[in-house]
Amino acid sequence: MSRAARSGRHPRAARGPNTEVIPEELRSVSDAALVVSIGRFHPEALAEAYRRHAGAAFGLALRISGDRSLAEEVVQEVFVRLWNEPQRFDPGRGTLRSYLLAQTHGRSVDLVRAESARRARETRDAERTAESGYDLEREVWDLTLAEHVRVALGDLSDGERDAIELAYFGGHTYREVAQLLGEAEGTVKSRIRSGLGRLRASLVANGLAGSGGPWVES
Secondary structure (H helix, E strand, O other), X not given: OOHHHHXXXXXXXXXXXXXXXXXXXXXXXXXXXXXXXXXXXXXHHHHHHHHHHHHHHHHXXXXXXXXXHHHHHHHHHXXXXXHHOHHHOOHHHOOHHHHHHHHHHHHHHHHHHHHHHHHHHHHHHHHHHHOOOOOHHXXXXXXXXXXXXXXXXXXXXXXXXXXXXXXXXXXXXXXXXXXXXXXXXXXXXXXXXHHHHHHHHHHHHOOOOOXXXXXXXO
């Protein structure tokens, strides 16, 4: 059961601005003190945290997802999580804003991946329906290849995997990937090139690709 359910209160501040009347004294307290108040089931403290940091969180989520609805969903989830699990914020490790933005970045990337996978799945299903010659043997092959790609991606570094997923599965350009990850474009290109090389080597080793193919960086 969530904190909101146990307390009989709901984190209304996470739904949007101006949903709580914020006491004047809360506007001058530190972020760390706000989180302590949130831990004591004070929704007005969450409203003040939202007032301070939701704009930055929304801007980051929108830049990553490119979709206002998804960005709004991410921000709401981040602040609901702060309400439910305020103890996860450690002021000794950084500011509340940096903590919330890290949460926003992670959740936004997750949603972009899920949305990209959904679109790819729908496209693949439509192509299968249109191809009268599609048979069980080919479906098994596609599933096998997809599973090997998933495993091979898991063996890459976080930087390589994030860059490849955003570029190849998310449909972003090198420049867009660099902006989304906050990295130099040259660094992103290098990570994609090395990651694709390792992916190709894994697929070749398993007899699933030749020396060329879609996993070669041009």
